[in-house]
Amino acid sequence: MSVRRVLGHYFAVRDNLKEARFLVAARTPASFNPDSGLEELWLEHERIARGGRCDDNCTRSFLDLKIEIARRIFSKCSLCPWMCGVDRSVGRGHCGVGDPHVASEFLHHGEEEPLVPSHTIFFAGCTMDCVFCQNWDISWDPSAGRYIPEDELASVIEERRRDGSANVNFVGGDPTPAIPYILRVLSRVSVNVPVVWNSNMYMSGDALGLIMGVADLYLTDFKFGNSDCAERLAGVRDYFEVVSGNHLMVSSEDMIIRHLVLPGHLECCTKPILSWIAENLGEETVINIMAQYRPLYRAAEHPDIYRYPSMAEIREARRWALKLGFENIL
Template sequence: MLNQRASRVKVASTIEAKENENIDTLWREHEHIQNEFKNIFNTVSFNSLEKPDFSYLDLKIKIGEKIFESCYFCEMKCHINRNIEKGFCNVKNPKIASEFMHMGEETPLIPSHTIFFTGCNFECIYCQNFDISQFPEAGIKISEMHLAKIIDKRRKEGSRNVNFVGGDPTPNLYYILKTMKQCNENIPVIWNSNFYMSEDAMKLLDGFVDLFLSDFKYGPEECAEKLSKISNYWNTITRNHKMAKKSGDMIIRHLVLPGHVECCSKPILKWISENLGKETVINIMGQYHPVYRACESEKITRYPSRRELEEVVNYAKNLGFINLI
């Protein structure tokens, strides 16, 4: 963020890759470079970055294009051609609700250039951003080149990162890859997501994202299905957090839902402790308020109580977490 070393996007754009039209061959090339990327990233000189004709970033874009034509960026895996139709997320071509220098993110990240996409692959009945997440047509179309110029401009104005959020950025991964290729400034990428990405999407994000800002919502019970219409939530989210830990920096957000301390908050914190480590940065959030269709679930028709919030925070402290926000 301080511009003292190259971001992952910049490094990825300097690694030469072999171009091909066959998806299996492309994935083999991607895996080969992915295995070497960490060493390259840690040793590359910031002042000697040269771009080849076809780079690791170009390779990601090429694979992203093929996924877009039979979409499985998220674990829903609709396998529809997004050029001509919509899947579960109802997102065809990306639309942006807003972009601005956000001062409300975690302190180390601000000012954060936050880009809000419309549409989402979740249907949370309590969504705090339902006006954009559940209405994918609400935004405006912006070309990749135009958005890249905006990102560069914000960086020059003092942004510490570019922060892709929504709704959710996952349906827009192909567009985001193409946008960042057009950026001239050296800027770290934040992936601000519900973390329901497919395994292949996570592979594309490896070597592209500098910091994962996850929204870890639910425990292993049926809460994800009841509140967000999402199946296989726990297995998908836990897999992706393990992959993210190997890929880049991470901050995990957890919004405390009223009546969901035992089924969600505590299992989540226990799993993080056992699988990601007690040094994991966690933001326990208490700003839930019942909006949208929250009245459809009796438990969440109220604010979380002070007792519930204190219970979650104390549970995290007793687990030994040392980086609680």
């Protein structure tokens, strides 16, 4: 099956043959009381997500409901597995993000071919602490860039789409801490544009639940094939369980999985990840085996990754993917 068929929903929205999910969510009726408890709001969210109809007092939308839930979570944050529980309007959790800062936004011509030109919006801050981060200057500095009012960023998204963007691509750092803000921005966007969720996927079930029904394509970054490497090199717990579980949650959605080949990590990371994807998501999954690793930031502190991956390692990664039967390797 070709990439275009596997990513059929995304291409249909990109080409204005289908409506973006955030626009559908904005006109899907919902009934909820802002004074209701968070658990009650989630029950209404689940009912609508499963296709339930709103028959009376439907003055709100599904997107409004997501925004209200996200507002509650912002005051006791549970958007990632750190579960800091802080009120981010007055304090900071592990990611250090309060009101999200946009480090940069532009039409990106270096993404995967189906996504170009991609309107990439880079958020500062991240849910992980990778010692080799290729975007370390914004990932490790939540104050990089500036806060952009929601109406202003929505206007920029609309303008970029009119100028020919194929999508709006929320990235970072990682966009997960910015979910409440992103939902508010999308509620102000009126043009049809596919939403690309470009994330490390180290996020909570709550965060993913809010994004599902809004994102049109998941551009994921599956880094580590086990949690030990992740804890040593990215400072996170339970990585493989969290990230693989989140991939399973969106397995029926349009998705491109990126894997950055780390030097010396073929057997512990690259091969286990590719094998897991083939077994659990299928050989038709669109994957991008990336050779762009460079020993940046604090990689010098870890001798096993303080070099470029060899051509032999890159060839072996691709050979393994072909052996597993992957049909769509970008």
